[in-house]
Amino acid sequence: MIKLEKRPQPSRALALATPLIAVFITMIAGGLLFWALGKNPFEAIRTIFWDPLFHEQFASYSRPQLLVKAGPLILIAIGLSLGFRAGIWNIGAEGQYIMGAICGAGVGLAFYPSESFLIFPMMVVAGALGGWAWAMIPALLKVKFGTNEILVSLMLVYVAEQLLASMSLGLLRNPEGHGFPGSRNLKDYAAAHNGELIAGTGMHWGIVAAFIAVIFAYVLLNRHILGFNIRLTGEAPRAARFAGVNPTRLILFCLGTAGALAGLAGLFEVSGPAGQISIDFNVGYGFTAIIVAFLGRLHPVGILLAGLLMALTYIGGELAQLMLSLPSAAIQVFQGMLLFFLLALDLLTNYRIRIAVKGAA
């Protein structure tokens, strides 16, 4: 019989090293997978991890993509991590992301073709509010009626997707778009466009916001009593009650912040890289951010690194599909391995395995 035994004082060095070890083991196991598929494992691993950044031909295109993809992941994951730390499970960031995009783009398009410099800031506020309001639905239902926020927030993703379809076919459809679904392209609307801040880097306002969120979350969790209360609630809910934490306020704060950040991510995406509201605008950032949050072990700096790593495997994965004609399923298995090994190593850091010999009864 195999038993898990909690380690009294888990090694700190090991806890910090596990993500790196997990990446390393993933490379080995992934290499074996690619080898079994008849590809050169070293070339495949190099294509995924190295070429997106340093290949002389593709890097100029894929390097900016790193920030473009990592930005929304980090921004959303930071918001989610606050709730996850407190044991509040917002699974519906994807929906909040969509609502942020719709509200933000809606405000911008409402003023078309005004060129006021106030338009973009107003869109930012509207995007945050849209995501916040969408997250307030599960929050208020939980606080008032004790509903499960996991179910409600998840279901609201599908509601948001329907709303997105309706918006791109109806209210926000481009009047000059010859009947095609989708809104006006904000790239052609300077006052509302979230363009690259430094040409060729992929850096846009969303990335700036993500970095600010990382710093904000770090200070909150380590220096502020509210962050302490969040951690306390996650680790010992009864002790938190005793310490005077108001659970209602904490739920509203955590879900609200997560929603607002997801909404911001949606707004920056729609006004920048995506450019327009369309039926297939969302590509799953809200769900992937859950993985990013845990990969970064709910720590702001960890999330920053995990977001970049995740973005890298996406871009590298696409590149490997293109160049080595690896099936996309193999790339997904590879990404799954990364999470699997991280969680497995995590468990072994906190627990030790005891193999108990089953004695004769």
Added chain:
Amino acid sequence: MTGTLLSIRGLTKAYPGVVANDNVSFDIQEGEVHALLGENGAGKSTLVKMIYGLVKPDSGEMTWRGGAFAPPEPKAARASGVAMVFQHFSLFDALNVAENVALGMENPPSMRDLARRIRRVSEAYGLPLDPNRTVGDLSAGERQRVEIIRCLLQDPKLLIMDEPTSVLTPQEVEILFQTLNKLKSEGTSILYISHKLEEIRTLCDHATILRLGKNVGECVPADTSARDMAELMVGDTLQTPTRTTEKTGDVMLDVSGLSLEPSNPFGTTLKNIHFTVHAGEILGLGGVAGNGQDELLAALSGESTTWPDAVKVKGEDVGHLGPNARRARGILAAPEERLGHAAAPDMSLVENALLTGAMRKGLTQNGFVNWSGSTAFADDIIKAFDVRTPGSDRAARSLSGGNLQKFVIGREVLQDPEVLVVNQPTWGVDAAAAAAIRQALLDLAAKGAAIVVISQDLDELMEISDRFGALNEGRMSDIRPAAGLTIDEIGLMMGGAHGMEVAHIDEGAGA
């Protein structure tokens, strides 16, 4: 039947950093009540776990009626005839008695058969119990009966009882002892673990005394004074806490008409509780566990709120306020459950100092935490209360129970409370630490604080309280001066035998 049932020779068990049992030897005779006496941490639990097959000894051997005995797991120990009643019951509140008993059996018979057997055994041993009652509705004494009957159904040769009386009123203890005596008269041996000396003197034929994992003495309890046994157990002369003041001042805490529905379905409803505590006074509240102690602490700490004037501190209504608002007004609390309630297990002692100290110690500024201030506060607690730990950066979980309890009590005492409410301040704490905690409470009272001590340890309450009351099914008894109360009077205040039928052990002995 005479002869040796179980013989233990040189049992040793070491855990990293501590030797739990060091070369322990003793014998249990057939039909004997054998006491295993020692402080918390003396190694009693480890020893019985080895007998019960839960822990394997590092060295040493046991013989059972002359044959080698080394149970690899509890199932094997049970098959040999060892049964154990644990200190903490493992029962499911929502199931009935028979279902709970069936859950512990290898091959449970049909429910009808089982109910019949439970009835028969329970009547034979004077432990009346209805197999169809829901466990959540039973008193602590009745729950213990479920555990005992679960053991008796196995027809044990050796019954191990771990601190069985800690949840019983004196009257209920009386009933239990009659049952144990009947078992003994039928030839069952009993290994009785306790640190309560008087009951060992009444019940047990022989005692083995453990200290720091070693067998430090054996005696016949009836011929040995409680004081002598205590000194063997502690290894030192006992220090009795001293009190310096007798006079009391103004009313600091005034609870009137406090009623409260519990937050979980098997909690206790507080019913119309009235009492006052004066400056410089210690009010001791006894009662069997589960009679409203946790709920009363929550109502006083602010975790549960009621209407404003149900709780008054220095005349000000606080019943509607949360924990931090109450702390600001001078009323602090220390709950019973150290890990998870009074302290967060995986957080450092610094963070745990902040947990309740943020308000009164001014450890936050505009919401930002003053970590150096929190560290200083944690270090103060560690120093003033002699908390044994390598440093304040250690996780609360890594401290022993007694050390963490000193930290928890110290954290509240060092905030200079005007009213302090503590629940089970010395539960699971060794005698020296317990004495230090009691002395700290007495000193705090001497400085003019009003203190409410909720405890199940009657000796402790008699030692430090000025007045005594008891909680019984969410109601408060009359509150009377502690001096001069007899054990019978206290037992009646605690609810007597809780409606449990008195054992009638002379009839139906043919089980």
